[in-house]
Amino acid sequence: MDGGRFDGLARALASPNTRRGYLVAAFGLIGAGALAVRNTTGAVQPCQAEGEPCSMGSFCCSGNFCQRISLYNPNVGVCQRGAEPTSRISPTRTPNPTRTPRPTRTPNPTRTPQPTRTPQPTRTPRPTTTPDRSPLRGTLNCNPPTGQPQLLNLVNEGKETVFVTLITSIKPLPNCTAVENPNGYRIRASRSNRKRVFKFGHCDPPGTAGGDKNCVKPCPMFEPRNDRNGAFIRYESRSGRRTLTVRCSS
Numbered sequence: 540m541d542g543g544r545f546d547g548l549a550r551a552l553a554s555p556n557t558r559r560g561y562l563v564a565a566f567g568l569i570g571a572g573a574l575a576v577r578n579t580t581g582a583v584q585p586c587q588a589e590g591e592p593c594s595m596g597s598f599c600c601s602g603n604f605c606q607r608i609s610l611y612n613p614n615v616g617v618c619q620r621g622a623e624p625t626s627r628i629s630p631t632r633t634p635n636p637t638r639t640p641r642p643t644r645t646p647n648p649t650r651t652p653q654p655t656r657t658p659q660p661t662r663t664p665r666p667t668t669t670p671d672r673s674p675l676r677g678t679l680n681c682n683p684p685t686g687q688p689q690l691l692n693l694v695n696e697g698k699e700t701v702f703v704t705l706i707t708s709i710k711p712l713p714n715c716t717a718v719e720n721p722n723g724y725r726i727r728a729s730r731s732n733r734k735r736v737f738k739f740g741h742c743d744p745p746g747t748a749g750g751d752k753n754c755v756k757p758c759p760m761f762e763p764r765n766d767r768n769g770a771f772i773r774y775e776s777r778s779g780r781r782t783l784t785v786r787c788s789s
Contacts, residue, residue, distance in 0.1 A: 674695055675772070762787075
């Protein structure tokens with residue numbers, strides 16, 4: 540601006556009316572300029588409403604934020620209502636945990652087959668032994684000829700060896716007691732030893748002069764004139780203990 544124009548403007552502003560008009564004109568110019576600037580900015584950079592696409596170069600309207608919708612292109616998004624999250628990058632997916640491989644099963648050892656047991660032979664049961672109820676049979680001569688001993692003959696008719704442990708009279712005489720032998724007089728069951736003869740009275744005992752091995756008592760045991768008299772005999776075998784009664788005979 541040259542010196543003449545500056546001096547003219549100063550004189551015009553010195554007048555009260557002129558100063559008021561310039562002030563009004565100045566304020567009008569300022570308002571018009573602000574409106575023009577606002578209109579120009581809105582036309583260049585408009586905001587995006589909810590649901591509209593957005594990017595790093597565009598802005599969502601107030602109260603919205605740009606939600607990224609692509610994992611690979613961060614410049615692709617959609618305006619969503621709400622506050623903008625701290626991080627706009629989608630969280631990285633946590634990788635699946637590595638599976639621990641199952642341990643290999645050790646195969647069970649093959650069982651060695653047990654040897655087949657040889658069955659035990661069936662034992663044949665022993666035949667049941669039928670006990671000899673009365674293996675002994677006997678005769679008794681209570682009235683022998685004069686000077687002869689009384690004779691008791693016993694025969695083993697069973698299958699077991701027997702041992703005669705007691706011989707006594709059914710009606711004992713006072714002068715001759717019973718014949719007892721704890722070991723027993725043996726009478727075998729074999730054919731050659733089935734019979735044994737016992738002598739009473741008028742005989743010499745074994746070990747004496749003229750001794751007789753069959754002499755049991757040097758005194759008579761049985762009443763010769765009593766037919767009801769006789770010998771009571773006890774004997775034993777493997778089957779148990781038994782008794783036998785032999786009556787006097789002529």
